[in-house]
């Protein structure tokens with residue numbers, strides 16, 4: 285006599301894993317790499333204010349396509365469209381990341397127990413990515429929406445936003461959260477997809493990058509505050525010398 289064991293479809297999925305899950309994993313890594321690389325470039329461009337107003341002005345004009353206008357002045361619409369694209373990538377990244385979030389108190393307790401018992405550095409890194417991801421869920425859209433609705437960037441215009449419109453408060457919270465999240469994220473992607481076997485070297489690099497990016501970010505923020513403090517309202521956009 286043959287005995288057939290019929291498994292309900294749901295339990296087969298439970299064993300084999302849902303095909304969507306592998307796809308969601310790839311989307312999460314791909315959008316994460318894109319956003320992590322964007323952040324690395326973004327913070328460097330933005331820190332050109334440390335080299336002076338002229339340097340930051342020129343970076344903005346190049347990024348906004350100043351070479352295509354007769355006056356040499358860029359088009360803020362470029363920033364607006366790019367910001368909408370980045371927002372879409374952030375939404376996609378958050379949507380696939382949400383499924384990993386511990387949803388119930390019991391799951392949080394299990395995670396904490398696991399971290400206390402298995403003192404593995406990667407579990408701690410994952411925990412910090414979870415916490416910073418939660419913070420970014422609220423802070424990142426505020427900044428990106430501002431760049432969509434008010435895309436004018438320049439030494440004076442940015443200083444006005446940072447100092448007179450109090451965006452420094454947002455940036456002071458956003459900067460550490462996004463830098464930690466992005467660097468741990470890039471580290472985890474590199475380990476997960478087997479880009480390197482040298483975990484401890486990569487962990488050190490991630491730590492150095494976190495300290496480096498927060499440092500240039502804080503110095504830039506202080507520059508904008510200092511600049512904004514020296515400007516009286518209404519703010520006149522910066523005009524480079526010799527124009």
Ligand code: HEM
Pocket residue numbers: 323326330363366367368370424427428431437438441442443445446451455456458459462500501502504505
């Ligand atoms: C394409 C969209 C974006 C544009 C056009 C943009 C532009 C800017 C600009 C011009 C500043 C300088 C201050 C100001 O003018 O207000 C700034 C600061 C900042 N942005 Fe963005 N940003 C974008 C997306 C993002 C994203 C997705 C993140 C990370 C979630 C981010 C994180 C930051 C941080 C942390 C600062 C403060 C840096 C510091 O403290 O020196 N930005 N952004």
